Amino acid sequence: MALAQRASGSGRADWIVCRRCRTLSHARQVARRLGVCPECGRHAPLSAADRVEQLLDPGSAVRFGPPVGTADPLGFRDSRPYPDRLREARAATGLDEAAICVRGTIDGHPVVAAVMDFRFMGGSLGAGVGDRICLAAETACAERVPLLLVTASGGARMQEGAISLMQLARTSAALAMLDEAGVLTLSLITDPTYGGVAASYATLADVIIAEPGARLGFAGPRVIAQTIRQTLPPGFQTAEHLLEHGGVDIVAPRAELRGTLSRVLAAGRAAAPPADGSGPVPHPASAPSSGAPGEPGAPALVTDFGLLPERPPWETVRRARSLKRPTLRDLLPHLVADFEELHGDRLSDDCSAIVGGVGVFEGRAVLVVGNQKGHTPQELARNDFGMSSPAGYRKAARLMRLAGKLGLPVLTFVDTPGAHPGVEAEERHQAAAIAANLRLMARLPVPIVTVITGEGGSGGALALAVADRVLMLADAVYSVISPEGCAAILWQDPAAAPEAAAALRLDARELLRLGVVDAVVPEPAGGVEDAPRATAARIGEAVRATLRELADRPPGRLLAERLARYRRFAMPPPAAPAARSIPPAAPADPEERH
The missing domain is CATH 3.90.226.10 (2-enoyl-CoA Hydratase; Chain A, domain 1)
Incomplete structure (x- = not known):
């Protein structure tokens, strides 16, 4: 090993000097540390x-x-x-x-x-x-x-x-x-x-x-x-x-x-789970039942909006924004085994508002990417309240291209007020970064499952949510604009945010009715606040069932069905005009015949 020069003048070869800090260390100690200086940590x-x-x-x-x-x-x-x-x-x-x-x-x-x-x-x-x-x-x-x-x-x-x-x-x-x-x-x-x-x-x-x-x-x-x-x-x-x-x-x-x-x-x-189901199953899915969402025996997924309770939308907004809701980093240890986070857009930056990496879910390698907010003022400031910069979207795109190359299913987790606004983001082409992600996800030849866990704000959320299946927690929200922003523009009064929230139909029940989301994940009894393990178990059940549904689809079918999913959000054709009875023609005036 070339950690350092040998100590001179001693006539012995069992002491070496670090070339950075000049500390004298015993060769055996350095060897045990694989050639790393015990004093300054220099990797020789x-x-x-x-x-x-x-x-x-x-x-x-x-x-x-x-x-x-x-x-x-x-x-x-x-x-x-x-x-x-x-x-x-x-x-x-x-x-x-x-x-x-x-x-x-x-x-x-x-x-x-x-x-x-x-x-x-x-x-x-x-x-x-x-x-x-x-x-x-x-x-x-x-x-x-x-x-x-x-x-x-x-x-x-x-x-x-x-x-x-x-x-x-x-x-x-x-x-x-x-x-x-x-x-x-x-x-x-x-x-x-x-x-x-x-x-x-x-x-x-x-x-x-x-x-x-x-x-x-x-x-x-x-x-x-x-x-x-x-x-x-x-x-x-x-x-x-x-x-x-x-x-x-x-x-x-x-x-x-x-x-x-x-x-x-x-x-x-990237091996699929064994066909006999012998692979590890960290979160076994509950059998469908008629239990109320959030209670023991509840279904992993709710696909009938009539089974969801009606709540004041503004109350749901407040729940979705609670700083006690589990973040992606809180959920990951309970969702994905052997997670290895990957960093950077390979261009200029690493955005901490986007977390991504590879891990193992249900015995199969997956790629995970999602928003990260935080709980404390320091975490929120460091992560820009979960608002990604262009570098964050480019990092997500880089990782999703890797998933496409290796055939890994993609799990995305959305919790953001929207993309980061500001001069620097605009200078680095925020709009183009979001658009590139939308195009990439539309054609990525692997299963994509999105879970909206808190806020789903505008194009900044959609940049991680063009998926085969979009799920959301029962108290999450998803909207083209925040209630406050909508109220300021249309009501010209930010205090009208509760009224705007109701008009935007941004809660799980309404979004399921509209078909914007495919299913709702019931939250644990008592809610998700301070309950990352129970929340992760619910999400795990839902994702497991969803991935199993998508697992056998060849890429061509996946892409065709994904395209069809988004094509249905089109303006319905105009109604045909109602049939009218046509009165018989009046007999011609005899005088006009001549």
Whole structure:
């Protein structure tokens, strides 16, 4: 391990010095921590062999692929000929190139991995590395096994000139092939990952995981300083900065990487529950009964609006907005096993008002995405009261495209007053982000089930709710505008909000009558406030029954029925005019005959 330099002058090799904090640590302690400094947490570089040993199940790793030859396409020479540098790197590392290909398993999940080693000429990308990345991708595609790319690179290999540049296109095409084949791809970004590797396969994976402090960027600080005379702010290209700005999905300490990879790899298998029903069933559905909604023995879903009680709509609005209602983060631990949250729109930001990721529901991998409000003033402010920015909708779209690629059912949870208003959102094209989601969900070839758990406000809610089945909790609301907004515009008096709420028909009973929602989920006796487990059980029963109904539909039928669902919200044709009796014609005036 290259955690640090050995302590000098002692003549012993059992103490090492961290290159960041200069702390002296015992080598065994550092090894137990997988090469992480016990004092400052620096994640030291690892060899490709050490990476494989740490990430893959013991005894499962098998290297494959032919040896890489020696080529010097340019006849390149600086202070030494390029072939001499290759021979030196091979002698120092025991490798023939800066990447190796491995088959193996992670917690039993099969995986094909291409693992880079920075010790070999700075992990630079040349034709030999391109061969290894493409071989790993082709193998993963042929075997329909997820591909894991572990990157560590200073960029393209200068000694191979334009041949090195071509590896960016070559490896990117290999990942596009896996996209078309529906094979999951993952990147593990280690320090550093720069240049051509960052601008190709490292950032094209479906899920990007980074070690703490890992640097990722196209141009490094030295290149930026030399070319445009700018100095990067501290931490600018680190994993933590990239997570905040939407560039990576997960930052995981080295000790947690295997578990993180295992949870994400589970989505790549996307296996349906066993036909005999032997898979895990966390929330068994109740048999339909005539019990009153919300009482023991009640049906999981109510599809007859006449069974729902009539309440003053304004009272329902107040219930839907209660800060004691369970949020998505409250419900998830009771709904979805092994949930792994994924972050960022890969463009500019990570919006905390949208939570999304992969997990297991009823023994089957699913993708979950939804609004997150909060309970405290601090949470509400951090999450913008559940109002998504354009980055949030783009994150949701990115995750839903992943679900389409892998064949995962999508579960969306809506609880938002609407999309985030304001100058910044408009500058980042809020309307276009919402419209793109509507189009995407209309044609996504996997089952989509939406549950409105609190507020469903306007286009900001619909951007997560174009679904095969739209369910809502009994005390949720769904409307084109808030009652206050409607009252201010039409009544010109915000105090008329209760009257506007009644006119908008925004409660579950009316929405079920209108066909805007397909079914209503009864709430637990006593309501959902401070009852996340009981609420999740109710939602779980409803989603389970709904997904089972949709499970066997081929994509073509799903899309046709989804289109038909929304086509029915059209203006009915005008009524035919009532039949009228036509009086007999009066006899012609005899005088007019002549």
